[in-house]
Amino acid sequence: xxxxxxxxxxxxxxxxxxxxxxxxxxxxxxxxxxxxxxxxxxxxxxxxxxxxxxxxxxxxxxxxxxxxxxxxxxxxxxxxxxxxxxxxxxxxxxxxxxxxxxxxxxxxxxxxxxxxxxxxxxxxxxxxxxxxxxxxxxxxxxxxxxxxxxxxxxxxxxxxxxxxxxxxxxxxxxxxxxxxxxxxxxxxxxxxxxxxxxxxxxxxxxxxxxxxxxxxxxxxxxxxxxxxxxxxxxxxxxxxxxxxxxxxxxxxxxxxxxxxxxxxxxxxxxxxxxxxxxxxxxxxxxxxxxxxx
Amino acid sequence: xxxxxxxxxxxxxxxxxxxxxxxxxxxxxxxxxxxxxxxxxxxxxxxxxxxxxxxxxxxxxxxxxxxxxxxxxxxxxxxxxxxxxxxxxxxxxxxxxxxxxxxxxxxxxxxxxxxxxxxxxxxxxxxxxxxxxxxxxxxxxxxxxxxxxxxxxxxxxxxxxxxxxxxxxxxxxxxxxxxxxxxxxxxxxxxxxxxxxxxxxxxxxxxxxxxxxxxxxxxxxxxxxxxxxxxxxxxxxxxxxxxxxxxxxxxxxxxxxxxxxxxxxxxxxxxxxxxxxxxxxxxxxxxxxxxxxxxxxxxxxxxxxxxxxxxxxxxxxxxxxxxxxxxxxxxxxxxxxxxxxxxxxxxxxxxxxxxxxxxxxxxxxxxxxxxxxxxxxxxxxxxxxxxxxxxxxxxxxxx
Numbered sequence: 001x002x003x004x005x006x007x008x009x010x011x012x013x014x015x016x017x018x019x020x021x022x023x024x025x026x027x028x029x030x031x032x033x034x035x036x037x038x039x040x041x042x043x044x045x046x047x048x049x050x051x052x053x054x055x056x057x058x059x060x061x062x063x064x065x066x067x068x069x070x071x072x073x074x075x076x077x078x079x080x081x082x083x084x085x086x087x088x089x090x091x092x093x094x095x096x097x098x099x100x101x102x103x104x105x106x107x108x109x110x111x112x113x114x115x116x117x118x119x120x121x122x123x124x125x126x127x128x129x130x131x132x133x134x135x136x137x138x139x140x141x142x143x144x145x146x147x148x149x150x151x152x153x154x155x156x157x158x159x160x161x162x163x164x165x166x167x168x169x170x171x172x173x174x175x176x177x178x179x180x181x182x183x184x185x186x187x188x189x190x191x192x193x194x195x196x197x198x199x200x201x202x203x204x205x206x207x208x209x210x211x212x213x214x215x216x217x218x219x220x221x222x223x224x225x226x227x228x229x230x231x232x233x234x235x236x237x238x239x240x241x242x243x244x245x246x247x248x249x250x251x252x253x254x255x256x257x258x259x260x261x262x263x264x265x266x267x268x269x270x271x272x273x274x275x276x277x278x279x280x281x282x283x284x285x286x287x288x289x290x291x292x293x
Numbered sequence: 294x295x296x297x298x299x300x301x302x303x304x305x306x307x308x309x310x311x312x313x314x315x316x317x318x319x320x321x322x323x324x325x326x327x328x329x330x331x332x333x334x335x336x337x338x339x340x341x342x343x344x345x346x347x348x349x350x351x352x353x354x355x356x357x358x359x360x361x362x363x364x365x366x367x368x369x370x371x372x373x374x375x376x377x378x379x380x381x382x383x384x385x386x387x388x389x390x391x392x393x394x395x396x397x398x399x400x401x402x403x404x405x406x407x408x409x410x411x412x413x414x415x416x417x418x419x420x421x422x423x424x425x426x427x428x429x430x431x432x433x434x435x436x437x438x439x440x441x442x443x444x445x446x447x448x449x450x451x452x453x454x455x456x457x458x459x460x461x462x463x464x465x466x467x468x469x470x471x472x473x474x475x476x477x478x479x480x481x482x483x484x485x486x487x488x489x490x491x492x493x494x495x496x497x498x499x500x501x502x503x504x505x506x507x508x509x510x511x512x513x514x515x516x517x518x519x520x521x522x523x524x525x526x527x528x529x530x531x532x533x534x535x536x537x538x539x540x541x542x543x544x545x546x547x548x549x550x551x552x553x554x555x556x557x558x559x560x561x562x563x564x565x566x567x568x569x570x571x572x573x574x575x576x577x578x579x580x581x582x583x584x585x586x587x588x589x590x591x592x593x594x595x596x597x598x599x600x601x602x603x604x605x606x607x608x609x610x611x612x613x614x615x616x617x618x619x620x621x622x623x624x625x626x627x628x629x630x631x632x633x634x635x636x637x638x639x640x641x642x643x644x645x646x647x648x649x650x651x652x653x654x655x656x657x658x659x660x661x662x663x664x665x666x667x668x669x670x671x672x673x674x675x676x677x678x679x680x681x682x683x684x685x686x687x688x689x690x691x692x
Contacts, residue, residue, distance in 0.1 A: 005520075005523065008519075008520075008523060009519075009520050009523075012517065012519040012520065013517075016516075016517050110332065113332060113333060113334065113336050114336070117336050117337040117340050118333060118334040118335060118336035118337050119337050119539070119568070119569045119572055119573070120539055120540040120543055120569060120572065120573035121572065121573065122543075122572070122573055122574065128547070128551060129550070129551070131551055131552065131553065138552070140519065140551055142551070209516060212516065212517070213516050213517075213543075213544045213547070214543065214544065214547035214574065215540060215543045215544060215547070215573045215574065217334060217514075217540045218333070218334050219334050219513065219514040219540055220514065220516060222514065223514050223515075223516065255517070255519075255520055258520050259520050262510060263481060263510045263511050263512055263515070263521075264481060264482075264510065
């Protein structure tokens with residue numbers, strides 16, 4: 001293994017890691033606002049991508065429009081997930097929502113499987129034939145595009161959160177739900193809008209993942225869920241900057257371990273990284289101090 | 294006189310009832326229980342197998358059904374259960390089938406189901422000390438090498454990959470003498486693809502005179518193949534052999550296109566010679582050569598493909614094997630004296646098992662299939678290549 005191979009693996013991982021970051025942001029935002037984990041989030045993301053694929057088979061569309069449809073569709077699915085798994089179930093038992101979202105994950109996955117017979121479906125990409133070469137160093141054009149688009153989506157999200165009334169309401173509900181309610185903020189509406197916004201972000205991530213592989217498959221749901229949760233824990237539950245950095249980190253580490261130790265050991269080391277964080281820095285990357293007894 | 298007029302309709306009615314009863318008695322139902330994966334990412338395998346089995350049953354029934362041992366006629370009825378490609382569910386499905394009046398089971402889809410499933414069957418037929426399930430199973434899809442020897446009740450109609458790739462690499466050597474090196478790509482966590490690379494392709498290629506210059510591994514649900522393809526690019530092999538299922542095969546082929554990895558020849562896994570690969574990446578798969586035991590090149594194969602399509606399935610190398618199985622079962626049922634009565638179910642199962650074990654050869658869709666003493670098949674095959682978005686026969690080694 002030469003040094004350039006390691007650099008290339010890490011750069012690929014960082015670029016692809018932006019999709020993990022988007023998924024991580026979704027998990028972390030929902031947790032931040034509702035203090036609950038939505039395990040159906042990655043399924044929502046991939047579900048959105050499937051809806052956009054289905055529409056693109058009916059009407060030929062440019063790739064960028066397909067990605068946009070994916071974001072919108074996932075936003076709608078996200079709202080439905082909120083209704084079914086959070087709004088209409090009792091919230092006082094934490095396990096209820098957790099299990100409801102597990103059920104929803106399986107449900108969305110099975111709908112996709114039944115509609116496509118589990119067959120991989122081609123998904124459009126942008127700049128997938130572009131490959132930048134600088135001597136031995138090379139970068140995939142489509143991954144660069146994914147990196148730029150994902151970062152643009154993150155900036156829009158940060159703008160929404162910190163520069164709009166909706167963002168103020170969201171942060172208020174996340175920090176002090178009772179006080180927010182006393183100020184006239186509707187918790188239910190804020191929760192629902194969080195699911196729609198994170199759903200849209202996830203839909204974009206789902207589309208980017210599909211575009212980077214070039215193929216959509218129900219096989220994507222589980223690994224994306226696992227990676228999203230790892231990113232959320234490493235980044236710190238509720239921390240958006242943490243999720244962004246953790247997403248890039250997980251992408252880089254994953255590829256580094258793949259290059260150094262092979263595919264059969266790769267996930268073992270990523271899990272080890274997760275355990276290290278859980279043990280020594282349970283509050284995540286940007287938490288001021290470890291929250292251990 | 295008056296009295297006889299009253300009796301006459303009753304006699305006619307009784308006679309008609311008798312005719313109806315005897316016709317019901319003469320025409321029985323022979324139940325064949327299919328099972329396989331109809332959930333998850335391998336759902337298409339189960340969907341296709343079920344469609345092909347139902348198409349074959351209709352074909353047989355329209356042709357008069359099957360002649361039973363006591364002279365009656367039997368119509369074939371197919372049921373199909375989903376085992377979700379999961380060993381525990383597969384075993385549970387088989388136990389449930391064993392509790393019905395099905396005389397034979399056809400399945401499963403996945404090798405990781407077939408292996409433990411065959412393990413719960415009675416190992417040696419007639420062994421009173423072995424309480425294993427006594428149900429003949431005829432497998433159409435689970436392809437991992439050498440599984441039928443696990444039990445005397447297990448039979449398979451799957452291609453012999455070892456021979457297929459041995460002949461394929463030898464043919465490539467003969468046709469393209471300038472090609473010297475092979476690089477492998479393997480989906481490491483799937484029993485079939487792993488077995489086929491490590492135990493078949495990697496062994497058979499050097500035997501044909503090729504040098505294996507390296508291998509890249511990935512997992513079934515991987516999404517990023519950049520590192521593996523970079524390794525592949527560095528090896529500069531003449532031939533890239535990919536032992537993976539359609540989802541990752543397409544992922545890798547697309548990554549190869551991005552990184553401009555252009556081997557002189559591509560070889561694929563038998564299971565990838567399906568619609569899925571073309572649906573996922575027809576452009577990138579162009580030219581890939583795959584040995585397969587099914588192609589609609591004979592009249593019988595065309596009929597099977599057309600009738601299966603009418604049932605909503607696609608006949609490929611796996612599902613078409615189910616058509617052949619149904620035709621073999623028809624023959625065995627007719628020659629072994631199966632009566633398909635409710636009280637002869639276990640006897641019928643034994644007769645079918647014995648009938649299958651006695652077969653030396655059967656007629657397949659591409660020609661004669663040899664049967665081994667271990668319950669395996671040696672099937673005729675062709676080499677297909679992806680051409681313009683469909684599979685075209687490149688070479689028939691049997692011709």
